[in-house]
Amino acid sequence: MTTVALERSSAFARLDNRRVEILTLSPEMKGRDRERELQEAGTLDRKVKIRNLWQDLTTWSDRKLRRMIGTVDPDPSAVDDVLNRSGRDWTELREDSEGHLLQVDRYHDRGHLLVIDRQDMKKRGRRGGRRITLFGRDQKVIAQWPTARDFYHAWLDVVIGTKPSYLICDSAFVGNFIHEYRRDNVILSQVIHSHFVDDVAGDHLDELSGDKFGMLRHLDAFDVVAILTNGQREDMSKLDLAARSMKTISNLTENLHGDPTAPRPRGQGAMIARLDPIKRIEDAVLAVSKVEVVRSGRVSLDIFGEGDERPVLEELIAENRLQSNVVLHGHTPGAKNAFLTSSFSLLTSHSEGQALVVAESMSAGCIPICYDIDYRPAEVIDHGINGFIVPNGDVDTLSGTIAHFLSMPENEVRQMRAKAIERAADFFEEAVIRRWGSDLAEQAFTSIAQLKDARAELISASIDSDGISIRVGLSGLGGVIPDDVFVSWKSRKSHFYGRVRAVLTGDMITADIPLSRIVRITAEYVDFSVDLVVGRGFCRVRIAGDSDSIVNRSDRLKLYSTKYGNLSGTFTRADLTSTS
Template sequence: MTTVALERSSAFARLDNRRVEILTLSPEMKGRDRERELHEAGTLDRKVKIRSLWQDLTSWSDRKLRRMVGTVDPDPSAVDDVLNRSGRDWTELREDSEGHLLQADRYHDRGHLLVIDRQDMKKRGRRGGRRITLFDRDQKVIAQWGSAREFYQAWLDVVIGDKPSYLICDSAFVGNFIHEFRRDNVILCMVNHNHFLADADDEPTGALAEDKFGYLRHLDNFDLATTLTDSQRVAMERLDLSAGKLTTVSNLTDDLHGDPYRPRARHKGSMIARLAPQKRVEDAIVAVADVAARGRQITLDIYGDGEDRPMLSELIQSKNAVDRITLRGHVEGAKSNFLASSFSLLTSRYEGQGLVVLESMSAGCIPICYEVDFGPADIIEHGVNGFLVDPGDVDGLADAISTFLSLSEDEVSAMRRNAVSRAADFFERPIIRRWGEVLASQSFAPIIRAEGAHAEAQSAEVTANGIAITLRVSDLKESTLTQTFVSWKSRAGTFYGRVEARRSGELITAEIPYSRIEHMTGEYVDFSLDLVFDRGFERVRIACGEDSVIRTSDQVHLYSTKHGNFSGRLVRTDLTSTS
């Protein structure tokens, strides 16, 4: 992900002669050394700058620090929380007996106290409640925030100011809170790099990925959300995760100048993968060992490292394949090995796109891949520029390798030509042109806010097919809705979903089929109304008053919470639809 962000930023700068900043929130990135290293290595274009939150704060003057706007009333007694300074390092930490961070003090480059980030505000010594305080050089409070996300947004407001800007987020961690950063002059884009479900083998109505849960249920808060493949975009649209904000923009890949006619040892294979469960490298080892057992000459070099290395080493030995399969470990520039290799393997459980597939094809190395979500099938045409195998079918993988080894030189040369030609669709210019198209299509129109909107359940009934809901919405003022949805979220776990609703004046109706909720048996679920505007999004909890008509069942229990909100609990597992 980091490599992709660096390459994309550099391509923006080169091809559009544009100033690009990569923003980082990590305290470990304080200092400019990493930027210089990347520039010197040629990894980062000279017009691209890495800008660190902590580099800014620890070097800014008091005058510039005062541009940071707080969100809570300043408490001058916060300075009394300062820790004893133990040395010259710019950070002092306080932890509990189990090593959990309770407080971090940060110091200005000039030596005075800058920030106290205290995370035990409810009860000293126990995590809970947060207060971040920014000080001037006289140790007077400049501003305070009640959460890290508010603190980060204050910095972004200073960095971006009122300039029309495009903010592209590649980090799921940051995406889980950056969706709240809505400014008229900022086009906010979220890039989804990997699978969006908690389990890649799960049904498409199951739980969402935990590390992405925060932003996946707020995609309409972004101006634009991208996927790397059409297949993932369609899968996410099928669940109504976005009201037209999703579009496909693939990763770019280097032009490795693969020569389709260059002689290569047909039996030589390469694989680039982390040695981790997601990559399922053991399947590649078993398949290659099986091909060797059939009497074929074959070798496989595996580049990458990870937790599965000991297990994979034992597997290679157990298959008597030590002289055929080699774990090369992490090697800088490993993709260059595709230029001398004849075929590559990808056996992952899932992929965001599978950048190594594109790199292999760019080098004229034929990819043989599991047809997993998402990526390979969007890139490879089976038998034309690569091979697709049913996921987890090790015998099928071995058969595909054997088929490739049996092809004539003319057939292989044709496949290599086709592979290089297909990879060219993902080179720098076409992908940056695509980014230009999707960003240029966005509008800097004022963001519509409907913070005072109110929704109340008129009726909710468990039917033979699911849940039928009628709502009344009010206090929309002059806002013009484009779409409405009824959404639900489990209180535990990461279940989330929504269905489009119909609006007639103040009344909104929706039907939630059992097929969308049957996986949440035993879960408590809270319902909301999602209001989508041309540029704007509001999620409103649904009130459930005394006048609301609620008809529940043995399967689904619908009720009003103690706070007067509409919620439910799926009681039984035998939910079936008669439709």
């Protein structure tokens, strides 16, 4: 992900002669001249600048720091929380007896206290409640924030200011809170680099990825959501996760300038992947072991990458006596260049957000042989023309395909290499940046609707064995007519979320939720809301209502009104008896 972000930023700078800043939040980046390191390594264009939150704060003057606007009234007593300084390091920590972080103090480069981030505001000594306090050189409070999100947003406001800007987020972690950073002068984009569901090997699309859950539930808050493949975008569209923001924009790959006529050992294979269970590298090893010609040394596989599966793979290689055929090279800078001298590559993952390594292999003229997985080598490869697609998890067919490739006439292989290089050009930087430019140019810096007074009142809700029928009245929209309206639901403990499009008639909406959409949320609670999309604006409000408006005719899910007067549901487990 980081490599892709660096390459895209450099491509923007080169092709559009545009200034690009990469914004980072990590305290570990403070004081590191990563910009110079990456430029000297040829990874970062000279017009791209890396900017770090903590590098800014620890070097800014008080005048610049005062541009950070707090979101709560400052409490001057916060200075009393300062920890005893144990050394000359810029950070002091306080933890509980189990090692949980309770407080972080940060110091300015000139030595005075800069920030106290206290994370036990509800009860001292126990995590809960937060207060981030920014101090000036006089040790008086400049501003305070109750969340890291608000603190980060304040820094972004200083960095971006009022100038029209495009902000592209690559991190799922940051995406979980950056969706709330809505400014009229900022076109906000999110890139989804990996699978959006939790069980990538399963058939269900309803339990979303836990590390993306906050972001995936708020996709309409982004102006552009970049999905790497059409397949994933189509699956996300089936769940109505976004009304209008999703675009298919591939990651870019380097042009390796492969030569289709260059001689290569036909049996030389290459694979670039983390040594992780999700990559199923053991399948590649077993496939090589099944190729009959392995005994004559005509097939070999170089694997580049590191991870926890190394001991398991080393044992598997030894068991099959493949030490001279399969080599684990570990993490190797410039590993993709191995594709230039290899004849074929393998991809055996459970899933990929986008199998960029396939395009890299094709760019080098190295023929990819890939499992038919999400998301989706088959969108890149024309089977038998520029690569091969193998049924997912079928080691025998994978092995047979390698053997078939080894037996192909040389003129046919050269044609495949030429076709692979031709197809890879669709993922080179000019094509990908042109798509980014087109999709960003469609966005307008219009005012973002703020529906702070919006309310949703339950008129009626009935549930039977087929599903839920619901009617809700809307108010507080100030005469604004939403572009799209949905009824959404979210489980409280797990990562289930979904929604259905509602029909708006006047100030009332109606929607039908098939029970099949939510029955996998078992033995816990689910909360219902109304999602409103207005231009660039997005608003979610809980559905308020009392139990008199609810009719329950299902033994799977019971709707009820919470103690706060909102619509929720509780699932019953079929294996529980009345006495258990």
